Each structure stands twice: as structure tokens, then as C-alpha cells.
Amino acid sequence: MSFIKKIADKLQKIPVLANYGKMWPYVKPYSIRAILAVVVTIPIGSFDAITAGILKPYMDVVLVEKQAAAVSLMPLVIVLGSLAQSACNYAATYLNAWVGQKITMAMKMDLYKKLLHKDASYFDKSSSGDIILQYSSCAEMACSGLLMNIKLFSTRLFSSVSLIGVLFWNSWQLAIVALIFMFGALYPLTQVRKKLQNLTKKQIGGLSVITTHYNETFSGNRIIASYNLHEHEAERFSKDLKGMFHIQMKMIQRTGGLSPMIHFIVSLGIAGAIWLGSWLIVTHQITSGNFVSFIAALLMLYTPIKGIGNSFTAVQMSFIMMDQIFVELASVPEIRNAENPVRLQRVHNKIEYKNVVFEYLPGKPVLKGVSAEIEIGKMYAFVGNSGGGKTTFVNLLPRFYDITSGELLIDGIPVKEIDLHDLRENIAIVFQDNFLFSGTIRDNILLGKTDYSEEALKTAIKNACLEEFIASLDKGLDTEIGERGVLLSGGQKQRVAIARAFMKDAPIVILDEATSALDNKSEAIVQEAIDNLMKDRTVLVIAHRLSTVKNADKIFVINEGNIVESGTHEELLKLGGEYAALYEMQFKKKKSE
Secondary structure, three states, X not given: OHHHHHHHHHHHOOHHHHHHHHOHHHHHHHHHHHHHHHHOHHHHHHHHHHHHHHHHHXXXXXXXXOOHHHOOHHHHHHHHHHHHHHHHHHHHHHHHHHHHHHHHXXXXXXXXXXXXXXXXXXXXXXXXXXXXXXXXXXXXXXXXXXXXXXXXXXXXXXXXXXXXXHHHHHOHHHHHHHHHHHHHHHHHHHHHHHHHHHHHHHHHHHHHHHHHHHHHHHHOHHHHHHOOOHHHHHHHHHHHXXXXXXXXXXXXXXXXXXXXXXXXXXXXHHHHHHHHHHHHHHOOOOOHHHHHHHHHHHHHHHHHHHOHHHHHHHHHHHHHXXXXXXXXXXXXXXXXXXXXXXXXXXXXXXXXXXXXXEEEEOOEEEEEXXXXXXXXXXXXXXXXXXXXXXXXXXXOOOOOOOOOEEEEEEOOEEHHHEOHHHHHHOEEEEOOOOXXXXXEHHHHHHOOOOOOOHHHHHHHHHHOOOHHHHHOOOOHHHOEOOHHHOOOOHHHHHHHHHHHHHHHOOOEEEEEOOOOOXXXXXXXXXXXXXXXXXXXXXXXXXXXXXXXXXXXXXXEEEEOOEEEEEEXXXXXXXXXXXHHHHHHHHHHHHHHO
């Protein structure tokens, strides 16, 4: 058993076989159909050998001995065999496609679950093209390549074994010559794989860039139109297309010579077999039937080998895609639960930031040792210059990112030790630009919540100041809002986001500049909804407009990663520092308007 295990371990170290081994959990649920798909390829491959083998008696009996009784036998065998082969081919294609789609679905589901739990930093660094390619296209290409290879391999395996049997049946001398040239033709393929890996990865990167262009054009179509960027974007797209062209041409340079080289080596094998076969006929060592049967089997054996170079790039691509998929599936997110997380039903006491340092990039701290205490049930505001670290400060609380150093505690427990689901269940966030999913208003307020009452939903809508707007719609809550909520105004989007926060009923609310992008009328309505949301909750408000935070229990002024001032509105005005300067500047601006 140990000997077998050693062999298995060595086989697992071969990249291709290792990846096929990793595919087994996806194949296992459909293993019966997968095996059946392989089994039905046996007659597909074996029929080639039957056709070649029958040529010997046909040549010797019909053409040489002129026996008319055997004339109709070979055509009948060919017709019946071809009919069986066609039926098996259809069955193999259908079964492969069925199993393939099931495997692809399962793999895409696992990849999507991985994507859902990716850290915020991953999305900061990745483009939409990277994500679509890695989490969707990779699965398609890897699975299609896998199934194509399984069907091709099994068909060619049974065909080759049976055809080689025909070769040796007719002449062992000719068979040895043919096999030497066959393996000589396949050898160049073993040398090309390493040369193609870097180019294939560049090609994958190029595909993600092209996909990103399409996504950016879709999302930024109004910017493109309003700034007349049509030619500019076309030039950018053209530049990346040319880059892809150069990569593809290099790929052709590396692989384009494979097929001609294989074709030449195969031709040498056929020529050698004809020369040796002619000599064996002349010396009466084989019959004409042996020779014709051998040449037919040899041509059937060599034909797919001659064209294998053309498909080698696609096969190589599927292997690399498979590598990427299993690397991704094995990855572990940085933001994850501790081994024995602490359950958090409700926040009872306070939130503490103790000398918290945070860096998006190593060596470039965004927060530089900030400390703050946030008591439950009070309102806290964070103000300061853009880029000072306000949003980063609050983003650390729901663990969108982990702190670099220091301590962030909730009721004395480090947030890293708190169950991630519980932590985020206790926090509702209303962003400046809230994302709405395609679907209805109801869908976007509930966000999958099923344990709710219609009364609670009506109350949330009322408190979010959405009643009048929803009443004006023909379909009310069941009105479709389009992708990203494109059919709603900015104020309407914000109120839908506030309604979803009401439905979540979390004790902590984060308002990240929730009114800064609105006009005065929309701001007044949204501010009323926000005021309703803040009642009896712990509230963290990020704001540029200081008039919205005057009533905060405490205001933190954050500039260049430091808390430079803190206190109530009146205390900070008396201090005459940065807050007072900001307030004076906004007051003068409002007065001049």
C-alpha cells in the first residue's frame, strides 16, 4: 500500500494530474454519467480500427482472389459501424455537456462565495475585468477545456490502442517504425508548455483589461457623453487591443511552428512505412491486404496528431485557468473570524479606539495613533479636511479593514475576536453614494430579510419619508428601479438606504456624508429621515456641512490622520481652533449665498 501511495503522491505533483485530482469533488456527484460519457467513447474510437482492420480481408478476398460473395460485407459493416459510432458520439457529447455544465455551475458557485467574502482591500486593488475573468470566465474555460480533453483523450486512447493493435496485427516491423515517428512528433509539445505560461498569463491579463473597458463604458456612459470622451476612450481601447494583438502574435510565433513540424515528422513516418512496406510485400513477408490495412490504420492514427499543435494553446489556457481557480479556492480572506469568536448580541457599554494606526499601503499611515471613546446611545461627529482619515476611522469599526496596530474594542473585547456576522448585525451604514441592486424598491429595503412584519415595513417607509413617493408610483413598493437604481433620484436612493437601515434596526448607525451630494430640497427631506433614524441609537456621523452636526454630543476634528480637536460644538467654537475656522468659513460662504 505504501508503494501505491508513493506513486499516487508523485502523480499528484504533476500539475495537470494534480488539477484533475482537485476536480474530483466536483465530478463525484455526477460520476455515473461522467463514467458513462467515457464508456460510450470506446466504440467511437474502436470503429476506426474495425474500418482499417476489415481492409485486409477485403483486399485479399475481393480484390486479389475476386470472391464476389464478400463484396457487400465491408460496405454493410461500415454503414452499421458508422451508425453506432454516430449514436455514441451524440451520447458522449450530450453527457459531457450535461456533466460539464453541472461542474461549471458548482465551481462558479464556490468561486462566487469566495468573492462575496473578499476583503474591501481586494476590491480596492482589483478591476471589474479581473473579477469577471477570474470568477466567471476562468470556470467556463477550465471546465470546457477539461471536458474537451476528457472526450478527446478517451476517444483517441481507445482509437489509438485499437489502431496500434491493427498495426502490429498486420506487421510488427512496420508498427515499430510508425510508433517511433509518432512519439517523435509528440515530443515538441513537451518543450513548449513552459514557454507559453508567461504569454498565456499576459493574455489572460489582456482579456481582463478589455472586459474592464466594456464595464467602464457601461457605468460611465454619461461622463463619456458629457465630456465628449468618445474618441479618447476609443483610443484607449485601441491601444489595449493592439497590446492583445502583439501577445497573440507572439503566441502564434511560439506555437505556429508546432503543426508544420509535427506534420513533417508524421510525413516521414508515413514515407518510411511505405518504403518498408513495399519491401516487405516484394519479399512476400506481408500481403497487399496487410499493407493497405496498415496504411489506413496509420493514417487514422497520425491524422489527429498532425493537428494537435493548433489546439495546444487552447488546452494550455484551460490548464492555467484551472491553476488560477484552485489557487483562488484555496485562498483565505484576511478579514475572517477568530478560531473561537465571541458572540455579540448587543453593544452595552462603549467603543474604544486606543492608539489606532492604520495603513492602506505599508509605510504610509492614514491614521496615526488615534484614540477615542464612544459611549452607547450618543451622537458623535467626525469632521475635517478631505483625505484626513474620517471615513477610514469609521470603516474600521465594522472591520472593512483591520487596524495595523493599537486596539479597537467593543465592550472591552477586541473587534478581531468578535464574531464577524454579529459585529456587522449591530451596525447599519448609510453611505454618501448608496448602492442599490437591480430589482424592486421592496427588494432594496428588505435586502433578503424574511422575518419582518408589514407593519414594521410601513413604519420604516414612513420614518424614511418615502410614503408620498411610493404612493405616487403605479406599482408602489414593487416598482423596478433598474441596475444601480438608475431610475431613482439621489434623494430617493438615500431614503431607500435609510429605510433599509430602519429595517435592520441596528443599535449603531454610521452616516457617511449621507446628505453631501444632495440639493437643498432633497437634503431637507433626507435630513428629516436621518433625524428619525438617529433616535435611541449610537450614531457616528461623517459630515462636511457642520450645520448638520451642531447637536452632536461630541465632535472629533480629524486632519492628516490625527484627532486634532474634540468637544461639543460650543466648546470647539470657544477653542478657536480648526473647527472654529471651518465653521467660520462655511458660515461666511452660506451668508454670501
